[in-house]
Amino acid sequence: MPSACRAEKSACSRVCLLPFADDDQLAAVLSHEISHALAHHVSERMARERTVGHGLLSLSYDRQQESEADHIGVFLMTFAGYDPNQALAFWQEMEEAGHGRIPERYYPIIRADERRMQQLKGWIPLAKAAKTSLRRASNCARACRKSLE
Numbered sequence: 001m002p003s004a005c006r007a008e009k010s011a012c013s014r015v016c017l018l019p020f021a022d023d024d025q026l027a028a029v030l031s032h033e034i035s036h037a038l039a040h041h042v043s044e045r046m047a048r049e050r051t052v053g054h055g056l057l058s059l060s061y062d063r064q065q066e067s068e069a070d071h072i073g074v075f076l077m078t079f080a081g082y083d084p085n086q087a088l089a090f091w092q093e094m095e096e097a098g099h100g101r102i103p104e105r106y107y108p109i110i111r112a113d114e115r116r117m118q119q120l121k122g123w124i125p126l127a128k129a130a131k132t133s134l135r136r137a138s139n140c141a142r143a144c145r146k147s148l149e
Contacts, residue, residue, distance in 0.1 A: 020090070021086075021089070021090075021093070022086065023082065024077070024082045024083040024085075024086035025086045025087075025089065025090040027077045027080065027082035027086070028073065028074075028077055028082070028084075028086055028087035028090050028091075029090065031072075031073035031074070031076040031077040031080070031082075031087075032069045032070060032073035032087075033069070033073075034073070034076060035068070035069040035070075035071075035072035035073040035076060036061060036065065036069045038072060039065070039068055039069065039072060041061050041065040041068075041069065044065065045061065045062075045065070066116070067115075067116070067119060070087075070116060070119060070120060070123070071119070071123055073087065074087055074120065074123045074124060074127045075123075075126075075127045075130065077127075078124075078127035078128060078130070078131050079127075079130075079131055079134070084123075084124045084127050084128065085124060087120055087124070088117065088120045088121060088124065091112035091116060091117065091120065092112065092117065094112055095112040095113075095117075
């Protein structure tokens, strides 16, 4: 099964097949997929496969790339104004529902194991804090500009 974003310049396709409770959950998945493109995961995978000498053997990302996309994605969605807690909620729902909620052929691709859940729980407060910090810095910069006028 191809990933939702098979290459950096492709559009997401698999995402429309997943059930979303709200826009925040959709943002969680889209930001995750966009993160694969931002991190050049397709290029990394192609380079890795070339060094083995077999061409492109797998269309799926490895565990490290999935983790990196989760990490970047939580920050992207938070900075875009979406609730990062819904990323955790989405993956929990996917894991709990398993085969009953999503087509069976997609289930192995979107598993939410305990490691993924713990990482998300750790990154969400960091993303929220980073957004708050950026907002404060932005407000400070505005105040400084006004005082110089």
